[in-house]
Amino acid sequence: MSVFVLDHPLARHKLGLMRDAAVGHREMRALAAELSAMLAHEATRDLPVGRTTVKGWAGPLEVPRVDEAAVTVVPILRAGLGMLSGVLGLLPGARVGVVGLQRDEHTLQAQAYCSKLGERLDGQVALVIDPMLATAGTAIATIDMVKARGCTRIKTLFLVAAPEGLERLRQAHPEIAVHVAAIDERLNGAGYILPGLGDAGDRIFGVR
């Protein structure tokens, strides 16, 4: 599994702002979108670029063209929605396949309650987005669902990852690419990332 950590002063600055517990949902949402655009910028570096001919001002011109519709962004409800605007800002023509999973607070098992991925994802590049990779149960279950629809090119984008979650994800899906803004220290006994962001969904949406 390849793991890429955003190496940029603005990424470190923005994530630092998000770690301040006093920051409210309005700023959390803006920062999540800004960091997600930076992650998407890195994660799309190897998208295939075709050629097309346009009518330039001085005559026909061959220009590069990315097939944006060959990318399916997969936000994991609920917190993943907080990253969607940033990713779509860069890839406005991407498809969006939504999945809903929630961790049981006691067992930490991820339960799926929604799947709107479409019938098939053959030939698509999937960008799975979720702010937090903690135990990785949610991400692993989502990637299982994406693979079951025939997708073979999967990248995951997280704001913060725990080392424990990265190791579990590597064992379950060794061929995927992971893009993160930071790898934090560890999980606490309740499965929360330290120092982390707290409950990312609650903080981005402003409701518990």
Ligand code: PRP
């Ligand atoms: C959070 C987070 C991830 C998951 C990570 O979602 O957004 O989806 O937990 O935990 P894991 O790696 O241990 O599976 P949560 O279940 O709190 O749901 P929410 O997005 O609705 O807030």
Ligand code: URA
């Ligand atoms: N989900 C969150 O929102 N935060 C964590 O630290 C772990 C899981």
